Amino acid sequence: MRLGRYELTLEPRPAVSAVYTVLTAVVAILLALALSSFLFLSADASLLGAYRAVFSYAFFNPRGILATVQRAIYLLFCTYAFLVPLRAGLWNIGLPGQVFAGALAAFAVPFVLRAQEAQTLALAPGLVILLMVAAAAAAGAMLGGFAGLLRARLQVNEILVTMMLNSILFWLVAYMIKEGGPFMGATAEGEGFTLPAPLTAPLLRGVPFTAALALGAAVLLDLLFAKTALGYRIRAFGENPAAARYGGISPVALSLLVFLLGGAFAGLAGYHAFTAVPGVYKIPGNYGFYGDLAFYGIISALIARGSAVGAVPIAVLFAGLSLGARFAQGALHLPFGVDYALLGLLMMTFIASHALYQFRLAWRRVPSEVLQPAPTELPEG
């Protein structure tokens, strides 16, 4: 665009400061909220009232904030499950399947130990909980590792495999918990059995111990990628697989490893969603909802540009706004699906902000039109 002697151009940004990164994120959030005002037009309250309802429930209401924390932990595990393979250039679209596998494995532990009722518990509850966590992580890892192995050894596309495993696991859960299934609940209303109270995840002021796992993993993952030889290998493989192979990095071992690790995180998400959230403590009939929610892990990993710590505020925001909007939908008679619409808007503004993150608008002086023409012939030497 030309304006007088100056010109407006879009050019690549050479280096980006941390302040600017945060600033683009904040602008993206504000823009999404501004756009969402269209969603609130039909509300029973003023525009400001609608925003207040969303935020006050998500971040200031004592019940709401706990729900936000719970959902954020879930989203964080899903984020890591996508993020680890992503750093190796591989796409783990199998989050729902791995979440379900983790959930089934977690509930299989009390089932096998015949500890569905508190009084029949033979082992110490702490030990059983530990077994459940381990089983969930292992099951997620196995499902992820299956896709990783197919990818590594036979070059089968990991996106297709993980996608199809999602469907298989979805129906496996249905088989396990619905009428006649082994994990069927006592009341048999299409739900799994309820976990006895001693086996539910311990809470500290309403926050389950999985919160510590999720936050610890964020720090450890970022350290892994920044400081360790293994993290370097994963990044190198992600940036240029041919160069990684040239440098002695084994594609088979690496693909398998990242999918094992990613799957384990998704398995933990499954453990968290169904054994650590008060009021759930079972695989509910609407478990498919958690599968859909798992995909927001993909978005938050992409927005955080592969940084696990960077994903923490994004997961909290996604969790809070989706819950707040859902609450406002009921309270103010907003249209159905306003929570997902809000998440969608956020997604779009975040992605749009990446353009401004990588490029900048610059004013350039248009060079003078009247330049002395250079001599046509200058034979030197």
Next chain:
Amino acid sequence: MPLTLPADRAPTEPILAARGITKRFPGVLALDHVDFEVQAGEVHAVLGQNGAGKTTLMNILFGLVQPDEGALYLRGQRVHFRSPHDAIAQGIGMVHQTRRLVAAHTVLENIVLGHPRVRGFLNLRGARREVEALCNRYGFTVDLGARVWQLSEGERQWVEILKALYGGAKILILDEPTSVLTPPEVKTLLAGLQALVRDRGVTVLLVTHKLPVVMAASHRVTVFRSGSVVARLRTGEATEEILVQHMIGREVAFRTADRSTETGRPLLHVEQLSAFNDRGLLALRGVSFSLRAGEVLGVAGVTGNGQEELAQVLAGLRPATSGKVRFDDRDVTHLSPLERWRMGVGYIPAERIEVASIAAFSLVENTALNYHFDPAFTPRGLLDDAGLDQLTRRILSAYNVKAPHQYARARHLSGGNLQKLILGRVLSRRPRLLIAHLPTQGLDVEATAFVRAKLLDARAEGAAVLLISEDLDEILSLSDWVAPIYEGRFVAVLLREQADSETVGAMMAGLQKEAGAR
């Protein structure tokens, strides 16, 4: 022979001119107030070393890159190219150094692809008539129905030229057009370009760092050095010596192998080694040789005769279908690349950007590509950032790598500097066997001399060197043994003293198959 412009044509208004062009990339001043002009109907050579700014200026002329300062003039009119679309609309076409064709499509489909008139429905029959007419007019013979992957590099280049002409190009920019061509293909190309200029009034901009190409095919030449124009000459008034001096600012001496050194103990034995290529065809067919420490074996051949497969099998990146490799008295035929690095095998692949480096990584991280498995640089599984930083700085200074600093991205290095970095990185491991595949391809005179000297240093320090090259002069000046390769077999393994360029050249072309095998 240098061409001369018709005597009756006095220099007129330049058809294309760039005035006061400045372009900065992060940490690099690529072009510094460059004035450049081209007369209509000439072959204008743009000469310079890697990183001199030639390609950047061409990208500006084609609208791919926007200058920070300066302006472009087409037939005296100020023009402004926001993108290649604008440049193409004004009759400028560019053929890039790397082919940009869809390999699975036919020649015709590739030619019409992206043409402004091809929107919505594709009228291939009509397009075919037009392209055929164009072919007749310019005297090309190309099978329009052939798939691009079936064509040779030379033919693909003609497809790109045809595509540019079909797009209405009157000014044709060719970036390093001869770099991937065999000598006969180069001849054909240059003759064809001259015909285009002479008979059709097309103007050609020929970007190259090869002096013979400049001398043989251009009317005038502009020489670039470090982002500035240092000379504008009529080719007829120039000599190769003058051009070299302009290009590098001084004279370059090439070192050759000093054959007085004692050779060491046998290090590498290769027996009847065979391997498939990526298309599943047997590309390496029973190669045998042995190599001692402190020796250079030069494998001479035209690319595509099994050299790449040989290098990859020795590096562990491609399985051998049969045969044996013994290194240091150990059977290594089935060892992984990692195990070979650890044993002291160093590999410099031909593909610097695709295989030997990671463009988005810093130079320090690129160094780590050969050190992430080294216990000395990974205490307790952590990467030793300080150690790698120091090592990288040592490599940068010892190998004259021009980089703003060690945390610059590898993608910002020019080809020659990247190759020096890779060479330094691999040699810093002090490999006992060095496999160097096309180590000087595409490098300028100075970098070539430097790389060759370093290979000889490695040999003097007792490394066994397998040098794979297309450049006969390079092979003959560095090697102790010369092995011409043709269709996956060594035609012979000759002592350097027995190898002269005629014999080896003939063997590379598949002649004299039976001559003195070792």
